[in-house]
Amino acid sequence: MRMQTKAYGEVDVDERQRVSFPAGLLGFEKFKDYVLLDAPQKPFFYLQSMNVPDLAFILIDPFLFRPDYSIDVSDEALGEIGVGTPNDCLVFAIVTVPADGQHVTANLLGPVIINKTNRRGMQAVLPDPRWRVKHDIMAELAASKA
């Protein structure tokens, strides 16, 4: 299907790239339909709204810079997206790029969880005090290598 995207303009998107968020994302509850796109540069992805071309998020695999990251979400909470086994899940952190491009951060407090099998997603809220909405990706990557 053809659709308008924030990053690429109009592109052809495969049906299999669609992800529906029954509850939306926090603050964006009205928008439930997204597509997951590869970003031009690894290890990033775009979560692009299907309804609003200008609404898109940058995602990253959080385990790449925080190997100790773990998410503890109850089966009941995951029930929203119908998760059977942890292997069915993809976990992403939403990336914030400040206007000056410095100190790019990732939100580990509210990760995006996508069930690969039915392509339904949710934003979880983690009760673990280790995780904040802003983790400096470069700084934590450096720390994880140290």
Added chain:
Amino acid sequence: MLILSRRVNERIVIGDNIVVSVVEVRGDQVKLGIEAPREVKVFRQEVYDAIQEENRRAAAASGMQLPLIDIPPRVAE
């Protein structure tokens, strides 16, 4: 909004399986104990607010400019 006055160690029951108890009151701070089934999400309002705010900031990023980050791919487990 229903407003109830409670003393320390008194409780409020919500529905069939949620109990909120006042554990401690010190100055303007109240410590609450909450017993609820696992499927009931209980979070501080600030946590939701912070995530909402961060989502807005992430979405507001002017372009879809990606940071240049050299992260090696994850080794398969």
